[in-house]
Amino acid sequence: MPTREARLLAVARKTLPPAIAERWISLIRPAVRLRPAGRGDRVVGRLGGCPSVPDDFEWPVWTGEGSLSFVASVDCAKLPRESIDLALPTSGTLLFFYFDDTLGYFDPDHPPRTVGKWDPQSLTAGSRVIHIPAGVPAAEREPPADIEPYDWVPLAASPRLTGPDWSHPAFRAACRDLPKDELSFFDDHANGDAFMAALAATVPSPAHQIGGYAFPIQDAVELDVACAHLGVDGARGDRASPAVCEEARRWVVLAQIDSDDATGMMWGDAGRLHWLIRPADLAAGRFGASSFTWQCG
Template sequence: MHSPQTYREAARAKGVPEHAIELALSLALPQAELTGTDEDGGILVGRYGGLPSLPEGVEWNSGLDFVASVDCAALPPDACNLPLPRDGHLLFFAARTDPDGLALMENSRSVIHVPAGAPTTERPVPDDQEYFPALDQHPLYARTFPSLPSSADDAVLLHPEISDLYFEHDLEYLDQRSRQWEVSLYLGGYAYSPQDPPIMGSSPEDEKGGWVLLAQAQLDMPDDPGFTACVFWIIQRDELAAGNFAAAGLVSISYH
C-alpha cells in the first residue's frame, strides 16, 4: 500500500467496516521497494544486474545468476522490518531456470555480504555458467511502503478470526501496492507470490523455524519464453541477526 490513509480510503469506499480496516493495518510491515527510477523521492541504494564485485576468495556459485547489489549504508534505518547490516553491500544471486517445484535451496551462497572497505574485483560470468547473459544493468532507488500479508500467509492463516475477516472483505486486494513487475527487488515485508508464499512464517515463534523474507524479485527465464521466475531469498531470523548470510535459502516459483 502507499500509506495507511490510502488503504483506509480504498477500504471505506468498498464498505469495509472500521474494525476490519484496523485489523489489516495492524499486520502491516515496512518493506523497501527498489526500482530503476527516482520518482517519488527514491534514494539511490544500489545496482541491478551487470556483474558482481567480490572479495578475493569469495566464490560465485556458478549455478546462479547475479541479480543485484544493495548498499546497506544507503538504506534508511526503517526501510524494512529486518536487522540488516548497517554497512557493506548485500549481493543477491538466483537461478533463471525452471525450478523443480517449490523447493528450498539452503546454503546456496545466494546472498553474500561484502564488508565495507573490503577490496573487491569485478567477476566475469563463470566458465561453467549457463548460457544466459548478465541481467541488464540499472541503478536501484529505494522507497519504503507498508506491506500487508496475502490471505495465504501464516500471519493470516494461523489465526481464524483474522482469516475470516480477510476473506469476507477481500482485505489483501485493497493493498494498492506497485505492480510486481515494476519493482526490481523487494527487501523485507511480506512475500507476494503467484502461488502460496514460500515455506516460512511471519514471527520468530512460529512452527516453521522463524524463516523471514529477506528479499524478492521476478526474473525472465531465457530458456522458457513467456515464463517468469519469482524468487525469494529467505533466512532464519537468528541467523540474520548474527549476519550469517551463508545460511540464507533460495526459493523459486515459475509462472506464465
C-alpha cells in the same frame, strides 16, 4: 494523493470485515522498494551486470548443475533505515544469486534441474545470499563461462508499507480468537480474491523490495520455505498444517526480485524470486542460513 498508509487502510476496510481489517492493519510493516535510479537519485544497488567482489571470492555454484547467476546487489549503508524493521547489516553489500536454468550453455542430453519448492534441496543449492563487508577491496567480476549476465540497471530506494497476503500465517494467527461467525469470512475464496486484487493495486511494478511482506503470486512464500525445511508436501494456503504455519512464522522476507524486462530477467511466467531468513540468523550475519523460493502464475 493518498499516503502509503491510507492506501493500505482503504484496502483493508473496503475488503475485510471490521474486526479482521483491524487485525490486518496491526500487522503492516515497512519495506524498501528498489526502483530504477533516475537522474539525481542516490544509487543503492543494482540489478544484473557484474558483481563487485574480493579477489578471493568463489563464485557460487550448484554442484553438478552449474554456476549461479548474479541477480542483484544492495549497499546496506545506503538503504533508508526508517523503512527497515529487520536487523540488516548497517554496512557492506548484500549479493543475491540464483540458478537460472534458462541462461546457461548446457548439454541438451543432460538438462539442468530447476530450482523449486518441489525439490527442497534445490532451494538452498540453487540460491545464495552473500555479504561483502565494508572496507574489503572489491572489483567487478565477469561471470563464469557457463552463464551470461543480465542487463545492468542501477537502483534507487523508496520507502513503502506492506501488509500480509490472504494466506499469510501471521494474518490467520492474528484473527484466531475472533468469533466463528467472523472467521467464516475466510471460508469463501471469492473474499480472498477481492482482497488480493485490491492489495495488488498498491504494489509497484516491477515489485523489487527489501524487507516487509512479499507479494506472492500463489500462497504465502513463508509456507513454501516452511514446507521445504520440514520436508513435507502437505496442503497449502488455509489448509496448511499447524506445524507448517508455526515454522512459516519463523521466517522473514529478506528480498523480493520481480521479473523485469529492463534486465532480461524472466522467472517462469512473469514470476518473482524471494529470499527469506530467520531473524536470529539475520542478526548474527548467518546469510548462509537463508532460504529461497520463487513463484509464477
